[in-house]
Amino acid sequence: MKNIFIIFLLFFSVSFFGQNEVENDSIPTKEIKLFNTNYKEFEIIGDDIYAITNGDSLIKFNIKTNESSFILNKVLSITSNSKYIIGLNKENKVFKIENINDVKIINSELFKGIKKNKYFKAYKILSFKNEYLIISQSGIIYKNKLYKIRSWLSNLSVSKKRGFNKPNLSFIDSNNLLWMCFDLGEFGEDIVFFDLEKHRYLELKHIFQKEPYFPEKSSEYKLKMMKSYPNKVKLIDDDLYYKFPYNLPIYCPIKGMAQNKEGKFFITQSLMHFMLSGGLVFMIENDNYTTSILLKNLVKYKEPFYEDFLNFNEAKEYIGTCTYNKFNDSFYYYSDKGFFKIIESDNKTKKELFFKPNLKWKFGLPNSLGYQMNVLKFEFISENKMIFLTSNNGIGYYDTNSVIYFQ
Structure with a gap:
């Protein structure tokens, strides 16, 4: 039985990498060994990259001079507002860095009940409106107040006993809504929302067509849904819009989210489990109602492809994260x-x-x-230059002429 499993893994490996037989760009590459490690997170301030190593050390390096510095150890997470770094260490203290020679502790007690909370564990710090917030096992901490997990949250990634699992992706949208996305592999996906203005949690919800059934794109389907859910469905320009957070276009674990200056969302999602599934989706919001467009022509699928959205058929592309390039107003994935x-x-x-x-x-x-996605994050620093975080090759810097990997 063990031999059969090993043979299957070898076949799966060859099958997957067989899809990658496309011509690589003829771009020169260079490796620079700084700390001989890979990284978990990075933030960009000018030409300086601040990053957390796999060993939880915060370091800084310059992409132009290659100069590097060790800053401090035992760091959980960092964020920035483009001018300075704010970070969270393993002692649950928040620090600020405007100069690497001056690390200031700006909060030594996240909230008063931290020592009494049995299940407290901090995961990630995010910047928000010149403030910061922290995602923790016990809930969201914002302005030194803990907003505990609500008892009605029934997501697979949340429980009354152990609290939140660590989100695989977190994103704050233009409506000041925090998305916490969980990748459960073959068991699906989860999303928990936290409204940063109203300080309340929301769950992804679904409403379904009642019998008799009509094709999803048909006028009969639209009329039936509007009649069945008059307070949750609108028809705008012949498209169905669902009241947020109903029927969001999430059908696989989310790998990336981005939003442009007009408010349009770009969502990438995928799952590798015996086969590949996933897709690229635009989501458009209109007065707290949303509709979506599956960009099915951009991803190759093995026939037949089902248009019912409920399952992406087997794909020929393993989709990862995405970003918005503000310098040319375009999405990338x-x-x-x-x-x-x-x-x-x-x-x-x-x-x-x-x-x-x-x-x-x-x-x-x-x-x-399956295989771990090998690019975790990327950001543009000009129209055609970008920084990208890999899981196995360090942090890459692409400048149109070459790629430098800092490790």
């Missing part, structure tokens, strides 16, 4: 095929290869069978 730019023109959407790096892959996922 990463997959095993490379980095792609989304181009919208003449009511059509297409993609264009930005560049394809040659990166290492690592097998082994929690709750599913």
